[in-house]
Amino acid sequence: MTSGITLRVDPDKCQGHARCSALAPELFQLDEFGNARERLGTCSEPDQIDKAYVARANCPEEAIIITEG
């Protein structure tokens, strides 16, 4: 049993820089106005978790929210 994370894009903060969807396309998608949404609400695969943190570290608007557990 690995501990997972919950992943969310704050729609009020996201301005569509598209860094998350470029770095982790399996976790984030863009709508037609270029704003990001999470594809998965939670993830537990270590590889996905790493990518979620990479995406968060590269979002200029600090719009990606990760909660552990």
Place this chain on the structure above:
Amino acid sequence: MARAPVTDWASDWDHLDPAWVGNPYPIWQGLRDRCPVARTDRYRGVYFPTRYADIRKVAYDPDRFSSRRVVVREGEYRVNSPPITSDPPEHRPMRMVLIPPFTPQAVAKLEPQTRSVCNELIDRILVQEACDAAVDYAQHIPVRIIAHMLGIPAEHGDRFRAWITMALQEGVTNQAALKQAEQEISEYFAAQIAERRTRPGDDLVSFLIEARHPDGEAFTDRQVLGALRLLLIAGIDTTWSAIGSSLWHLATHPHDRERLVREPALIDTAIEEFLRAYAPVTMAREVVEDTELAGCPMKKGEMVMLSFPAANRDPDKFAHADAVKIDRAENPHVAFGLGIHRCIGSNLARMEMRIALAEWLKRIPDFSLDRTRPMTWSEGAVRGPRVLPIVMAAR
């Protein structure tokens, strides 16, 4: 025209000073340490925050810092180009219309076209004696692609570049040049709009004529014209500068060049780092009411520089901010702005940079700066190499 020399960067800075134009980064670091919100009486009073945190505050606060003036220049002349010169709530309608043609999915369709433009330019460079990577390569790429998107002949590109230089470089100190550029661009696009009204095509001019406000209203010709003028001005010398600065870096850092040739998969990360370290675009805002930033009082009606390039070099935000690391993994840089005005063309610019650098490195992997010839950087709101002499290794 000779400018008065700067007496003190903290109280009399001038972004047109040759020291700043040549290498602004040490000046900014000096200011961060001793006076994080500098000021000048030049240009009728402008503040200059150099810390990431303060720049972020300005970008996030359109109520106190308005976009009605976004360029620091001498003279009162104002240019209205929504959405870049609008504040909420007027800002959103035109922005939302312009976004869909510039999403990553939409610009991916332009990749083959971009690749062939780059290769045509390289074909010509390879038979030349001497190469200038800015003049012979970087400056043409965004012009050709935006002309294609607008449905305008590629041959008009020279005129576009002349207007942009008039508006953005000469226009900082010479109002007549700015006005003339504005007028010529407007006349040019008014004719394009009239033509598309009778013969619509699959292009951005026709798209904007057809576009609707959220409430169903069409945009006026004046608004469409303003948006077209903005796309032209915002999209060309910015991307040309970004491609040029990246090639300048690779021409002066052989290890990074060799590594990118060896590891082409690193290109996306390298581009983000070039955008961080050599961010081309500095915007500005007008102070709406008497206020303060980081304890520094600010007067209504004066301007604030919004230096995304300085934010990107703040060591409190980016470890080893002055070192260019083409594999920097954490890079939330703000080259494309922050907040509601985030660059609409960011996905297009990234695509053009990626293809321009990848095609160049494939065909001209071994090159360096030709130090026997002068190189020059542009001055004003957009920074990048304008003359970039290159020697290519004999093959």
